[in-house]
Amino acid sequence: MAPHTYTISRLAYVKLLLHAAKYPTCTVNGVLLTSSPPGVTDVVVSDAVPLLHHWTSLSPMMEIGLDLVGGYAEDAGLRIIGYYEASERADETSLGPVGDRVVSKIKVSNADAVALVLDAQALSMGEAGLLPYTASPSLKAIPNSFTSPPPTAPSADSKHSPTFHLAETDLPARTLRAIEERTVQEELGDFDDHLEDVRIDWLKNPKVTATAEKL
Template sequence: MADIEVSIQAYCKLLLHAAKYPHCAVNGILLAKDNRSSDNKTIKFVDCIPLFHLTLGLSPMLEAALLQIDTYCRSIGCVIAGYYQANELLQDKEMNNIAKIIGKRIQENNNSNACVFMIDNERVSPNSTMEVYRVHIPKDTAWNVDKRQTVEEETLRVASVLLSSDACKQLVDFDCHLDDVSKDWRNIDLNDMIAKCT
């Protein structure tokens, strides 16, 4: 399996999505630099697109979101290479069928090195000293946990600052966008806020 690196922007948006809706299951897509034509085997996740907090089930809204995200990816030289999910119950951090199906679809369509990030809700805190997720990688017909570190200490520091300042209120997911199309699912303003903290 290739090495995995998660940028400050991707990590913080994933974390802020889970923090904004602690009473809901949330999910989203992780974008990686397209390195399929190079010898570099490191998967560099550079951004995160929050999807839903109302219902995670496979639906026409998910299909529409993935089509828009795929078009956006091509315009910035990225691919959809990961999926993240936080389950509704505080102590539930296991992959369910939705996570497995979407992970498999990403693996088949875009990236053989697809990853699924399952958020541990108990770690979503400004005081967290470790990554808030477990990374699952495909192995034959199963998903195995990869225990390697994917973020640096600086990422955890920036995430703590953002959580403490209630930056999660700025985050827009596809559910918000579908309610009000003027809300930008790319979260450009939030990206700027994250950059200023680094």
């Protein structure tokens, strides 16, 4: 079977970076969604839902948040494809025990589950700044797996390992510029924010969607 290729959409990438930028002194996490059907090898990560920046352990809030995202995804014709995490430490790119457990849970119904961990140092150098972890056959990091532009033919390495790429190669620079110049990260709300103010639509984040479309 051919290895999977994962495309990270503009919306999913922007939401992930804004979540990390809004809470730079906290570990943040969220869920990745796809519109791609099960069984395909070309998977589009079409959206991301920001979960937590306070209760990032395996807490009841995490379980409730995951259940709510699952219901939202089903209603929207999407499925949960993975998990993302950004550490409060800029030099930390390992996937913590919580991420391991969440991805393992997602894998039960989605064999192509993945995790993306923010690599702040790589991001600062103009790279995608994401370290992927795949859950098949076992959860492990896939370094140097982001390609730019997307490969038109598999390389020797990619014949057996999944590859990842951003939908648009200049997304890191454009997103960071919007964060620095317009502080657009303040438009984003996660499940923790929703628990403090129920008016915050953490599942859809319509303001962020509109911002991403204009980047």
